[in-house]
Amino acid sequence: MTDLIKLTGLGKAFSQRHAPAVTILRDINLSIGEGEILCVLGESGCGKTTLGKIIAGLSSYTSGSYTFMGKEVSSLKGQAWMEFRKGVQLIHQNPYESLNPALMIFDIIANPIKRHEKISDTAELYKRVTKLLEMVGLTPVEDIVDKYPSFLSGGQRQRVSIARVLAMNPKLIVVDEATSMIDTSLRVSLLTTLRDIQEKLGVSYFFITHDLALGKYFARGNKVMIMYLGRVVEEALTDNLISAPAHPYTRAVISAAVGSSNILERRIIAKYTLRGTDIPSFARIPAGCPLHPRCPEMIPGECDRIVPDLYDLGNGHRAACLLVKKDQI
Amino acid sequence: MEVMHTNSPLFQIEDVSIAYKTKRGMLKAVSGASVTISEEESIALIGESGCGKTTLATSVVGALPNAASITQGRLLFRKRNSEVVDLLQLSKKDLRVLLWQDIAMVFQASQSSFNPVKRVKTQFIDAVQAHERNRSNKEILERSSKLLEIVMLDADKVLNAFPHELSGGMKQRALLALSLILNPRLIILDEPTTALDLITQAKILELLNRLKKQFGFSLIFITHDLGIVSELADRVVTMYAGRVVENAPTKSYFDTPRHPYSKGLIDAIPRLSMDSTHIYSIPGTPPDMIDIKAGCPFAPRCPRRLSRCDLEMPPLTSIETEKRNYACWNPITEWERHD
Amino acid sequence: MWCLTHALRPKRSRPIAKKDAAYVTLSQSSRAKKLLAQARYAILHDKAGLVGFILLTLIILMSVIAPVVFPLDKVSDPTKILQAPSAEHFLGTDQFGRDIWTQIANGGRELLLLSLVTASIGIFLGLALGAFSAVIGGRFDSVMVFLADIWLSIPRLPLLVVLSGFFKLDSLTLAIVLGILSWAGLYRTIRSEVLSLKERDFIEAATMQGLTTSHIVFREITPNLVGFIAVNFTLLMRAAIYAQVGLVFLGILPLEQNWGVMINQAWTQGVIYNPKSILFILAPTLMICLLIISLVWVGKALEDVFNPSLRK
Numbered sequence: 002m003t004d005l006i007k008l009t010g011l012g013k014a015f016s017q018r019h020a021p022a023v024t025i026l027r028d029i030n031l032s033i034g035e036g037e038i039l040c041v042l043g044e045s046g047c048g049k050t051t052l053g054k055i056i057a058g059l060s061s062y063t064s065g066s067y068t069f070m071g072k073e074v075s076s077l078k079g080q081a082w083m084e085f086r087k088g089v090q091l092i093h094q095n096p097y098e099s100l101n102p103a104l105m106i107f108d109i110i111a112n113p114i115k116r117h118e119k120i121s122d123t124a125e126l127y128k129r130v131t132k133l134l135e136m137v138g139l140t141p142v143e144d145i146v147d148k149y150p151s152f153l154s155g156g157q158r159q160r161v162s163i164a165r166v167l168a169m170n171p172k173l174i175v176v177d178e179a180t181s182m183i184d185t186s187l188r189v190s191l192l193t194t195l196r197d198i199q200e201k202l203g204v205s206y207f208f209i210t211h212d213l214a215l216g217k218y219f220a221r222g223n224k225v226m227i228m229y230l231g232r233v234v235e236e237a238l239t240d241n242l243i244s245a246p247a248h249p250y251t252r253a254v255i256s257a258a259v260g261s262s263n264i265l266e267r268r269i270i271a272k273y274t275l276r277g278t279d280i281p282s283f284a285r286i287p288a289g290c291p292l293h294p295r296c297p298e299m300i301p302g303e304c305d306r307i308v309p310d311l312y313d314l315g316n317g318h319r320a321a322c323l324l325v326k327k328d329q330i
Numbered sequence: 331m332e333v334m335h336t337n338s339p340l341f342q343i344e345d346v347s348i349a350y351k352t353k354r355g356m357l358k359a360v361s362g363a364s365v366t367i368s369e370e371e372s373i374a375l376i377g378e379s380g381c382g383k384t385t386l387a388t389s390v391v392g393a394l395p396n397a398a399s400i401t402q403g404r405l406l407f408r409k410r411n412s413e414v415v416d417l418l419q420l421s422k423k424d425l426r427v428l429l430w431q432d433i434a435m436v437f438q439a440s441q442s443s444f445n446p447v448k449r450v451k452t453q454f455i456d457a458v459q460a461h462e463r464n465r466s467n468k469e470i471l472e473r474s475s476k477l478l479e480i481v482m483l484d485a486d487k488v489l490n491a492f493p494h495e496l497s498g499g500m501k502q503r504a505l506l507a508l509s510l511i512l513n514p515r516l517i518i519l520d521e522p523t524t525a526l527d528l529i530t531q532a533k534i535l536e537l538l539n540r541l542k543k544q545f546g547f548s549l550i551f552i553t554h555d556l557g558i559v560s561e562l563a564d565r566v567v568t569m570y571a572g573r574v575v576e577n578a579p580t581k582s583y584f585d586t587p588r589h590p591y592s593k594g595l596i597d598a599i600p601r602l603s604m605d606s607t608h609i610y611s612i613p614g615t616p617p618d619m620i621d622i623k624a625g626c627p628f629a630p631r632c633p634r635r636l637s638r639c640d641l642e643m644p645p646l647t648s649i650e651t652e653k654r655n656y657a658c659w660n661p662i663t664e665w666e667r668h669d
Numbered sequence: 670m671w672c673l674t675h676a677l678r679p680k681r682s683r684p685i686a687k688k689d690a691a692y693v694t695l696s697q698s699s700r701a702k703k704l705l706a707q708a709r710y711a712i713l714h715d716k717a718g719l720v721g722f723i724l725l726t727l728i729i730l731m732s733v734i735a736p737v738v739f740p741l742d743k744v745s746d747p748t749k750i751l752q753a754p755s756a757e758h759f760l761g762t763d764q765f766g767r768d769i770w771t772q773i774a775n776g777g778r779e780l781l782l783l784s785l786v787t788a789s790i791g792i793f794l795g796l797a798l799g800a801f802s803a804v805i806g807g808r809f810d811s812v813m814v815f816l817a818d819i820w821l822s823i824p825r826l827p828l829l830v831v832l833s834g835f836f837k838l839d840s841l842t843l844a845i846v847l848g849i850l851s852w853a854g855l856y857r858t859i860r861s862e863v864l865s866l867k868e869r870d871f872i873e874a875a876t877m878q879g880l881t882t883s884h885i886v887f888r889e890i891t892p893n894l895v896g897f898i899a900v901n902f903t904l905l906m907r908a909a910i911y912a913q914v915g916l917v918f919l920g921i922l923p924l925e926q927n928w929g930v931m932i933n934q935a936w937t938q939g940v941i942y943n944p945k946s947i948l949f950i951l952a953p954t955l956m957i958c959l960l961i962i963s964l965v966w967v968g969k970a971l972e973d974v975f976n977p978s979l980r981k
Contacts, residue, residue: 044527045498059873086879098870103892112888113878147703154615155379162874169878184378185554186598190611211527218600218609243602257532258602264560264584267603275529279497 004068005173005205006056006089007032011065013051023283025051026231029065030311033173033205040208040220040239042254043228044280049209050094052228053175056207057091087117090171094178096158100150106161107146110134113168133164136201138194156187160194167198175207180215192219213258217243224317227251230291231283233311237318246270247320249296273297290323298324338408340548341367341516346403348385348394355620359385359398361572364646367516372542372549374563374580376556376595380616382572383552384438387518390417391435392425407432410515431461434509438520438552443505444493450504451489458511470511477507480544481537499530503537510545519551523558535561556599560584568592571617571627574646578654588654588661590634626659634660711970718970724963728956732778739774741926742767751938753945760948763931764938773952776928777960780910783844787909788902790848795855796898800886802856803863813856820853826915833921843916847909855901862897866890896972903968907961914957928953 013026025048033039043049054060055067058074067074069085077085093099100109110133111126120126131142137160139145150158159179166174176195180188196219198204210216216225217239226236227250235248246252256273259266275295281287287294293304303323311319312326348360360382367373375383388394390405405417409432417425429435437443445453454474455467475485481503488496488504496504502522509517522538523531535558542549553559559566559580566583568576568591576589587593594612614631617623626632629639638659648655712718746766754761760769802813832846866872867890875889914929918936935941935950 044529045525057877059877083879086877091874091877093870093874095870099874101871101875101889101893103895104889112875112880112884116878116880116884156615165874165878185556186378186595186612188611189598189600189609190613193611213528214600214602217602254528255602257528258557260532260535260557260561262560262580264581265557265599266560266601269603274532279500 004032005035005037005070007066007068008056009066009068011055011062011067013048013055013060014063020284024231024286025283026055026062029233031226031233031236033207035172036199036203036205038199038206038208038220038223040210040216040223040225041228042210042213042216042225044211046280047228048231049228050177053091053177053207053209056173057089057175058086059091087169088172089175090166090169090173091175091177092159092162092166092179095182096155096162096179097182099162100158102150105147105149106153109150109161110165110168113165117169129168130164133167134161136167136198137161137164138190139164155183156191159183159191163194163198167202171204173205173207175209177209178211181210181212188215189218195219213243213254227254230281230286232291232321234292234322235318235320236311237314238316241316241318243269245318247314247318247325248322249273249275249298249324250292251320290321300324339366339406340369340371340408342404342406343386343390344404344406346386346389346405347401348382348389348398349401350395351397351399352620357619358622359572359619360389363403363569363572363574365567365574365577367548367550369515369548370542370546372551372562372564374559374566375550375552375569376554376559376566377569378554378616380571380619381569383569384520386569387435387520387550387552390518391429391433392417392422393435407516427461430457430509430514431512432514433516433518434512434514435518436505436509436520436522438524444501446493448492449489450491450493450496454489454508454511457508461512473511474507477510478504480541481507482533483507499526499534502526502534506534506537506541510541510547513545514547516548516550519549521553522551523553523555531558532561538562556584556595568595572619573627573643573657575628575658576654576656577646578652578656582652582654586662588656588663589628589658590632590660590662591628592656593662594631626657634662636660708971712967715966715970717966721963721966721970724959725967728777728960728963729781731774732781735771735774735778739771741771741775751940751943751946751949754948760952761946763934763949769931769949769952772926772931773928773956775926776931776953777956779840779927780913780929780957780960783840783913784906784909786841786844787848787851787912788905790845791851791855791905792898792902794849794852795859795901796891796894798852799856799859800863800890800894803860803867804882804886804890810860814860817853817856821857825850825912829912829916830919830921833916840913843913844909847912851905851908855905858901859894859897862894863890866893899971900968903964906964910957910961928956932957 008029008031011026011029012024014022014024016022029052031039041049041052051060055062061075069077069088072081072085074085100106107127107130110130114120114126114129120129127146130146134140134142134145139157139160145153145157145161150161153161162179174195180191183191192215195206199206206219208216208219210219220239223239224236225239225242227234227242227248229250235242235246235251237247242251243255246255252270252273253275255270259268259270261268261272274297275292276297277295281291281294287305289303289305289307290296290299290309293299296304299305300323307323309321309323309326311321313319314325343363343365346360346363347358350357350359363382363386365373365375375387377383385394385398389398389400394400400418403418406414407417407428408414409428415428417428420428444450448456451471451474455470458465458470458473471489474489478485478488483500483503488500493501523534526534538549539562541547549562551558551562563580565577565579567574568589570591576583576587576592578588583592584596587596591612598609598611600609612631617627617630625640625642626644629635632639636659642659644657644659646655646657647661712722746762748766750762750764750766752758752762752766758768758770760773763769763772798813802810828850829843829846836842872885872889875885880889913927914932917927917929917933920933931953932950935953938949940946940949
C-alpha cells in the first residue's frame with residue numbers, strides 16, 4: 002500500500018534565547034497509508050501535539066524527513082504546497098476556541114470552499130455547506146447555518162470543525178484530542194461520525210489521545226503508537242498492544258488505565274507501576290533510555306547508557322527496550 | 331441546635347435548590363437535591379456539563395458567584411462537638427472558621443488555585459495562620475513538609491518554589507497537601523484528575539485512598555470520568571439537569587444501574603479490558619435550564635420513556651436494603667441487566 | 670448624515686416564508702439587517718444606551734432641520750443686546766441681539782460632522798496600521814511601535830497651536846489633521862488586540878485552510894474587533910469635539926457658527942457676571958456635554974453587542 006505520509010528520523014528542536022535548544026521530538030519514524038488510522042498515545046507534554054502540528058504543516062521540523070505522497074514537505078512550494086495544505090488537516094482539541102466567534106457557521110465552512118473552488122454563488126455554496134453539515138450529523142441544517150458558534154454546544158462545535166476540515170477534501174486528518182473537552186456520553190458519537198466519514202471518503206486519521214481505552218476503540222483494527230518524552234517507545238496493531246504490551250511504559254499505562262477496583266475494567270495485566278512520580282523535563286532528558294530512572298526493570302550500566310532502537314517483535318510490533326532486544330536473541 | 335449521635339451523618343445536603351439570574355430569566359441550576367454523607371465515606375458526584383454538580387459543591391463552601399442564589403434547602407453539617415449547623419444560616423465569619431478547618435475544597439483547574447507571585451511555602455503559612463493564628467512558621471512548615479512527603483513530593487523543593495515551576499500533577503498534589511493541613515473532616519474535590527495523564531492519575535487516586543484511611547476524612551469529588559469513580563468512590567450520586575437521579579453504592583451502581591441515564595453513561599465508556607461492541611452515545615442534548623418543562627428532564631432522550639414521564643417528575647424511590655435510591659418511573663430492574 | 674439617521678431608526682420586521690428562511694438569511698442584505706437588529710437590541714436593552722441613543726437622535730434631528738425650521742438671525746439688532754429669556758427669544762439674545770436658541774439649534778451640525786471626519790480617519794489609520802503591523806511583525810512592526818511611542822509623547826494641543834501659526838486652519842482641515850494626529854493611540858491598542866487574537870486556534874485553522882493574509886486580517890480578525898472599534902470611534906469623536914471647542918476657546922480657530930464658538934464669545938463678553946444672560950454660556954456647554962455623553966453611552970451599548978464572547 003502506498004504511503005500517504007512517511008516520517009523518517011524526524012526531530013524537532015526549539016531554540017531558546019539564553020539557553021541551549023530544547024529537543025521535543027527525536028527520531029520519529031512512522032507511516033500512514035490511505036484509509037488507515039494511526040493512534041498516538043502519550044501523556045500531556047510528551048510531544049504528540051507538536052508532532053500533530055508538524056504533520057499538519059502548522060509547524061516546521063528541524064531534522065529528518067517528512068514526505069507527503071512521496072515529496073519532501075519542507076521543500077514544497079506553490080501549487081504542490083497548496084496540495085499538501087489541502088491534503089492534511091487538523092481538528093483542534095478545544096471546540097470553544099477553534100471557531101471564529103464573530104462568524105456565522107455558514108461562513109466558517111464556506112470560506113475555504115470560496116477560496117479553493119472559486120465558487121461565489123450563495124446558492125451553490127449553500128448546497129455544499131448543507132451536504133457537509135449533513136455528513137457530520139448537524140441537522141436540521143437550517144437551525145445551524147446562520148448561528149454564531151456561541152449558540153452551539155461543544156459537541157456541535159467539534160462537528161462544525163470536522164465539516165470545515167472536510168470542505169478541503171483532505172486525505173489525512175490529524176485529530177488532536179478532539180473529544181477530551183466533550184461530555185463522555187457524546188464522545189463515542191463523535192468518533193462514530195469520524196469512522197463513518199472514513200468509510201465514505203477514505204480519509205486517514207492521525208489520532209492523538211491520552212485516553213487508552215478511547216484510542217483502542219477508535220483505532221480498532223489499526224495501529225497504535227506510544228510516545229514518551231518525544232520518542233516512540235512502542236508501536237503495534239491495536240489488539241496486540243493491549244494484549245501483549247512489551248515496553249515497560251506501555252505496561253504501566255495499561256495497568257493505570259484498568260485500575261484495581263475490578264468494577265469497570267478487568268485486571269488484564271498484573272499491577273505494574275513506575276518508580277518515582279514525576280516526568281523529567283525536556284531540558285533534562287535522561288541519558289540512554291529516557292524511561293530508565295523510573296523503570297522497575299532497568300538494567301544498570303545498560304539502560305542508562307544505550308538509547309534503544311525500536312526492536313522488532315514480529316507482526317509489525319516494535320518496542321524500544323533493551324529487554325525486548327535481549328528476548329530476541 | 332440539635333445534638334446528634336456520632337453515627338448520624340457528617341453532612342447532609344437537604345433539598346437544595348440554586349438558581350442563577352441570567353438575561354433570559356432564572357436558570358435553575360439545582361432543583362431539590364439531597365445527598366447524605368457519613369464519616370469516612372467518599373461520594374462521587376457525577377453528571378455532565380450543566381447538570382449542576384459544580385454549582386452544588388461550590389454552594390457548600392459559599393463560593394457561588396453573585397448572580398446565583400440558594401432558593402431553598404439546608405446544608406446540615408455536624409461539627410466536632412456534635413452540634414449540627416446549617417451552613418446557609420451561618421454568618422460569613424462563622425462560615426470562614428468552619429471552612430478549611432472542617433471543610434476544605436480543592437477547585438478545578440488547579441493551575442489557578444495558587445497565587446502565582448508567592449512561593450508555595452508562603453501560601454501554606456498564610457492558609458494556616460488565617461485559622462490558627464498562634465502557630466509559628468516553623469511548626470507550620472514542619473507539618474507542611476510531612477504532608478508533602480505523604481503526597482510524594484520533595485518537600486524542600488516544592489515549598490521553596492513558585493507555582494509555575496511545578497507541573498500539573500505536582501500542583502494537584504500540593505493542593506491536596508494544603509487542604510489537609512488543618513485536618514478537615516470533609517474534603518470536596520472538583521475534577522481532581524482532569525488534564526492529568528493516566529499514570530499520574532492512578533497515583534493520585536491511590537494516594538487519596540491511602541490518605542482517606544490514614545486521616546479518616548469524608549470525600550465528595552466531582553467528576554465526569556466514571557473510571558476514577560470506580561476506583562475512589564464508596565457511593566455514586568448521579569445528577570441530571572439539576573436533579574439527583576440516582577444514588578447507589580459503587581458496585582451496585584455499575585452492576586445494576588436503575589436509572590436509564592446512569593446506564594447510558596456507563597454504556598458510553600469504551601473499555602480497555604473488554605470488547606467495546608455495545609458502546610453507544612445518549613442521543614440528544616441536555617434540556618434548557620431556564621425554560622423548564624414538566625415531567626422528567628431526561629425523558630426526551632430516554633429509551634425507556636413512558637407517557638407518564640412527560641407529565642410528572644418522578645420522586646426519589648428508595649431501596650432500603652440496598653441503601654440506594656433513584657428517580658424514575660420506569661427503572662431498569664434486576665433481571666434486565668445486560669452482560 | 671441622513672443615511673446615519675435612517676440606519677439607526679428602528680425597523681419594522683417583515684415575515685419571511687419558513688422554507689426560504691435559512692437561505693435568505695445568508696444573503697448580504699439580510700446579514701446587514703441582522704447586524705442592525707443586533708445593534709437595535711443592544712441599544713434598547715441598555716438603559717444608558719437607550720438614553721444616549723435618544724439624545725443623539727434628537728441632536729442629529731435638530732441639526733438636520735434647524736436650517737429650515739430655526740434659521741439663524743442674520744441681522745443684528747442693537748436694541749436687543751444680551752437680553753434675558755423671553756417668549757420670543759426663549760434662551761435670550763447674544764451680544765449682537767441675535768437669538769440664542771437658533772444658534773444652539775444650528776451649532777451642533779458642524780461639530781458632529783467634523784468629529785465624524787476625525788474619528789473616521791483616526792480609526793481607519795489605527796486599524797490598518799495596527800492590524801497589519803501585528804500580523805506582519807518583524808522589522809516593520811518594531812519600527813512602527815517605535816514611531817508610535819514617540820508620537821504619543823508629543824502634546825497635541827500645543828502642536829496644534831504651533832501649526833495654526835503657520836497654516837490657516839479652517840474647521841475641516843483641523844478635523845483631518847486631528848484625525849491623522851490620533852493614529853498612534855489606536856494603533857497601539859489595536860495592535861495588542863490583534864497580537865492576542867492571532868494566537869488563537871481559529872486563526873491557526875484559517876492558516877491551515879490556506880486563506881490569504883488579507884482575508885485573515887479583514888474577514889477573520891476585524892469582525893472580532895468591531896465592538897472595540899465602535900467604542901473607540903465614539904471616544905475619538907469625543908476627543909475631537911473637545912479639541913475643537915478648546916481651540917476655539919483659545920481663539921485659534923476662525924469663528925464659525927458652533928457651540929464652541931458660542932462659549933468663546935459668551936466668555937469674552939463676560940456673560941458669567943450677568944445673571945440675565947448666563948444662558949448664553951450655559952446652553953452651549955450643556956449641549957456639548959449632552960452630545961458627548963450620548964456618544965459615550967451609545968458606544969458602550971454597541972461594544973457589548975458586538976463583543977462575540979458576550980454574544981448569547
